[in-house]
Amino acid sequence: MALRAQKIALHPTEEQVEAFNLHVQFARAAYNAAHADWNADRRNSLYDLKKIFNSRKREVFPEFAACSQNAGKNAIHSFGDAIARYKSGQNGAPKRKTHKSAPAFQIDNGVNTVKMTEDGKHVVLPIIGNVRLHEPPRWTGEVRRAFVKRIAHRWYLSILVDVDVPEPPDTSALPAAGCDVGISALATMDDGTVYENPRALRVNERKLRRANKALARKTFLSRNWWKAKERLARLHARIANVRTDAHHQVTHRILQGISALGIESLTVKGLMKNRKLSKALADASLGGFLVKLKYKAVWRGIRIVSADKFWPSTQRCSSCGDVKRGEFKLTLKDREYHCGICGLVEDRDVNAAINLRQLASSTEESQNACGDAVTPTLVGWHQNPRVRGRSRKPLTEQRLVDFAQVSR
Numbered sequence: 001m002a003l004r005a006q007k008i009a010l011h012p013t014e015e016q017v018e019a020f021n022l023h024v025q026f027a028r029a030a031y032n033a034a035h036a037d038w039n040a041d042r043r044n045s046l047y048d049l050k051k052i053f054n055s056r057k058r059e060v061f062p063e064f065a066a067c068s069q070n071a072g073k074n075a076i077h078s079f080g081d082a083i084a085r086y087k088s089g090q091n092g093a094p095k096r097k098t099h100k101s102a103p104a105f106q107i108d109n110g111v112n113t114v115k116m117t118e119d120g121k122h123v124v125l126p127i128i129g130n131v132r133l134h135e136p137p138r139w140t141g142e143v144r145r146a147f148v149k150r151i152a153h154r155w156y157l158s159i160l161v162d163v164d165v166p167e168p169p170d171t172s173a174l175p176a177a178g179c180d181v182g183i184s185a186l187a188t189m190d191d192g193t194v195y196e197n198p199r200a201l202r203v204n205e206r207k208l209r210r211a212n213k214a215l216a217r218k219t220f221l222s223r224n225w226w227k228a229k230e231r232l233a234r235l236h237a238r239i240a241n242v243r244t245d246a247h248h249q250v251t252h253r254i255l256q257g258i259s260a261l262g263i264e265s266l267t268v269k270g271l272m273k274n275r276k277l278s279k280a281l282a283d284a285s286l287g288g289f290l291v292k293l294k295y296k297a298v299w300r301g302i303r304i305v306s307a308d309k310f311w312p313s314t315q316r317c318s319s320c321g322d323v324k325r326g327e328f329k330l331t332l333k334d335r336e337y338h339c340g341i342c343g344l345v346e347d348r349d350v351n352a353a354i355n356l357r358q359l360a361s362s363t364e365e366s367q368n369a370c371g372d373a374v375t376p377t378l379v380g381w382h383q384n385p386r387v388r389g390r391s392r393k394p395l396t397e398q399r400l401v402d403f404a405q406v407s408r
């Protein structure tokens with residue numbers, strides 16, 4: 001059993017939208033009530049907070065009497081989670097929800113209390129009733145949790161489903177591949193296939209500027225201000241959608257017909273500190289891309305072999321294994337790799353991708369009889385840059401394995 005999530009767009013009627021909005025307010029009010037009760041006396045447990053809220057809700061919040069009580073209860077539960085994170089030191093103290101908080105509420109009352117209709121066209125929500133789904137749910141199984149939320153103008157149902165997962169297919173007969181992830185192209189494969197980056201933010205930068213300016217010129221909270229605000233929110237949502245869609249399509253294509261994939265372990269956080277790169281990087285959202293690549297690989301029985309941070313995938317010749325050092329190093333401007341030893345001329349990213357493929361396939365051969373992946377052995381010399389500069393040995397295939405961090 002495993003949990004799978006899906007976000008499905010909804011087509012609610014006008015009355016249902018009204019009900020959604022009321023539930024959002026109810027969830028927020030319950031959360032804030034629990035917040036106030038906890039701040040009044042921090043010895044209150046989650047159970048106490050729920051009891052206090054339930055004893056008072058009828059007189060304090062008569063306007064929410066028609067709402068499903070699940071929305072309020074779940075909001076207090078999520079406040080309990082926030083407290084747990086606060087106590088473990090993961091977060092700061094929880095803050096009150098305001099009109100700026102994400103418009104969302106959790107509607108289920110435990111396992112399988114929210115169900116889809118037989119034909120898969122509607123979801124049956126407590127109190128609110130049957131709401132039409134934009135597409136049928138992808139997973140069948142027990143619905144563990146169900147959330148309703150709004151992003152820009154659209155309402156969504158987010159479900160967490162407990163599904164029986166079939167064993168991933170046996171891919172051992174298939175070849176390995178390498179993939180160089182970057183900004184100019186989202187992914188470059190070892191066979192030369194290039195997946196472009198949609199650069200959703202950059203394409204829509206002018207539109208965003210205009211929408212932001214339009215909003216700033218309107219009278220705050222006026223009718224036209226709300227209209228301008230929605231236009232801006234829709235644009236932001238569209239940018240995010242274009243990006244996610246590209247990620248899903250590219251990761252799907254990359255993971256066809258392979259057994260292992262070599263990638264670089266990117267330190268996006270570190271790269272974001274570079275001001276010249278940070279905007280383009282954030283637009284590419286490489287972190288999100290790698291997350292999708294990794295979970296899809298697990299589903300399809302594909303090993304992801306991520307190269308160590310110091311693995312010179314760009315500087316190594318994919319043909320003879322020579323590594324460029326010092327003044328001979330490729331800079332960001334050099335788009336082609338010229339090898340001075342064997343004369344190889346190759347596109348910079350393709351060369352890196354081939355290196356990563358060799359890394360992925362070399363770890364495959366060194367798997368032991370039980371099929372367990374080898375534990376990555378991190379040799380000391382390449383972790384220390386000073387010592388690294390002194391090494392003259394070319395990185396041959398036998399030594400590639402030292403750099404591999406095998407997932408799964």
Ligand SMILES: [Zn+2]
Binds near residue numbers: 318319322341342
């Ligand atoms: Zn060479």
